[in-house]
Amino acid sequence: MVATVREHRIGDVRWTVVRGPREAAFRALGSYAAADIRTVLAGLPSWPVSARAGRSPVLFRAIESASQVEHPDAYAELTALAAGAGVPFDDLLLANLRGDLGADDGTGCTDLAWAGAPSLLGHNEDGAPAFDGIGRLLTLLIDGEPGVCVWWYPGFLPSNTFTLTTHGLVWGIDSVSVVTPSPCAGRHFVARTAQRASSLAEAVSVLRRFSSAGGFAYTMGQVGSPAVTVVEKAGHETAVLTVASGLSWHTNHFRQLPPTLDTASEESLARAEVCAHLTATSPDARWLVSALTTGVHRNAADGDDLMTLSTLVTDLDAGEVTLVPRGGAPLRAHALDLAAGNVAAVTGSESGQSVPGPSRHG
Numbered sequence: 001m002v003a004t005v006r007e008h009r010i011g012d013v014r015w016t017v018v019r020g021p022r023e024a025a026f027r028a029l030g031s032y033a034a035a036d037i038r039t040v041l042a043g044l045p046s047w048p049v050s051a052r053a054g055r056s057p058v059l060f061r062a063i064e065s066a067s068q069v070e071h072p073d074a075y076a077e078l079t080a081l082a083a084g085a086g087v088p089f090d091d092l093l094l095a096n097l098r099g100d101l102g103a104d105d106g107t108g109c110t111d112l113a114w115a116g117a118p119s120l121l122g123h124n125e126d127g128a129p130a131f132d133g134i135g136r137l138l139t140l141l142i143d144g145e146p147g148v149c150v151w152w153y154p155g156f157l158p159s160n161t162f163t164l165t166t167h168g169l170v171w172g173i174d175s176v177s178v179v180t181p182s183p184c185a186g187r188h189f190v191a192r193t194a195q196r197a198s199s200l201a202e203a204v205s206v207l208r209r210f211s212s213a214g215g216f217a218y219t220m221g222q223v224g225s226p227a228v229t230v231v232e233k234a235g236h237e238t239a240v241l242t243v244a245s246g247l248s249w250h251t252n253h254f255r256q257l258p259p260t261l262d263t264a265s266e267e268s269l270a271r272a273e274v275c276a277h278l279t280a281t282s283p284d285a286r287w288l289v290s291a292l293t294t295g296v297h298r299n300a301a302d303g304d305d306l307m308t309l310s311t312l313v314t315d316l317d318a319g320e321v322t323l324v325p326r327g328g329a330p331l332r333a334h335a336l337d338l339a340a341g342n343v344a345a346v347t348g349s350e351s352g353q354s355v356p357g358p359s360r361h362g
Contacts, residue, residue: 001143003028010347012328014136016152017341021143022073023080029138030084036134036154037085037092043130044095056101062183063100063213064093070210071189078157085155092155099175100186100213107252107268108306109161110296111172111219112275113228114283115243118317121221121228122288123162123172125151126298126306132326135309139341148195149338151310159191160216162312164321166339167198168223170314174250176215177263182235184211190233191216204231204240211236215262217250223319223335232257249275251296267304271296285322288313293324 003020005028016032018025030037068075078096082089108126113119127135131153138152151161162172173191190212197203200222207218215234221227228243232254239256251271253264274295280287292311300307311324314335321338323331337345 005029005032006343007032008343008347010137010331010333012325013323013331015139015338015346016136017139017141017343019141019341023076025140025142026077026080027084030081030086032084033154034085034087037081037087039134040131040153040155041087041091041095043128044098059181059183060097060101063097063181063186066183066185066211066213067189070185071193074157074159074189074192077192081155087155095155096157096188097186097213099177099215100181102178102181107175107177107265109172109174109252110271110275110292111174111217111248111250112278112288112291112296113219113221113243113248114280114288115226115228115245115248116283117226118284118315119221119226119228120283120285120288120313120315121170121172121219122292122311122313123219124292124296124298124308125161125310125312127153127309128305129300129307132307132309137323137338139338141341145196146198147339147341149335149341151312157188157192159195160188163191163195164314164335164339165195165197166336168319168336169195169197169200169203169220170223170316170335171203171218171220172312174217174219174252176217176232176234176252176254177265178215178234178261179263181213182211184213184235187212187214187216187233191218200225200229204229207231207233208238208240215254217252217254219248219250221314221316223314223316225316230256234261237261247278247280249278251275285313285315285320289322289324289330 003024008015110124112122139149147166149164150158194206218231220229230241232239252268333346
């Protein structure tokens, strides 16, 4: 069977759509994005991270083993991605486990949500300046699975930023640095498995069931549902909070799990202070976009190593998404169209360059 990769340009946003069987699709994606994958690996802060694994080789191999055993599909995806790109698998594995090895991997991302009428969910994707212009929308249409759209850093499992699925699931993820990682699966692998859920309740169940070496905070919703759910995950610990009304926010430290589990940077605390003082008399998508692109928007200045590369706001009532790429014009589309790779609905045409992937029989 043949996998295909199609590249589209929607205003100022790159959008890559991949279709086909799992391993063939990821091998084709790796081949197509090989140059960008190498750029990302070279631009990672504190790269190479092999020194971290070298300090704790038993922990590193325990995390790898748990990732492979508990999340075999995601592990196969990363393996195929490395093969397609022609880069050593351990390089991609180490990059994906940067936040699982007990070392600071940056304090990236802010999530803001409003539960009410309308219900809104917003995410700032923060990353290294080296990633500016390389990150893009990626839609995965893997045979037999729900469609998934994410903001993708080439070389990473497509799971650590924000997620939109054809089941109407929407969430953003904030990185949290844990003090003592557990010998569990890598957090990117857990997050990738959760993307197959058919409902918000099922996604939360997945996060409860699977342990995670590092820490993630998920701000989650579902198109057509007014509630917002926040899940904090580290090791075997899970905290779930349902927000029935009003503002919810999260930066890069735990708010529900014990504070002894993580480290809270001054930068994360400063954004938290901004979020805690936000007020909204009549919140809508425009208000949430403004909140995310002002006080908590980052510019890799004044000692801050990271910048906000994109902002995503989803109106859960209407299912409408507003995506603001750094330095670019907003893109507005339906969440389900992005997750389904419905190019005609998003762009008004079938334009886009088609790049065939390698054949795979099965």
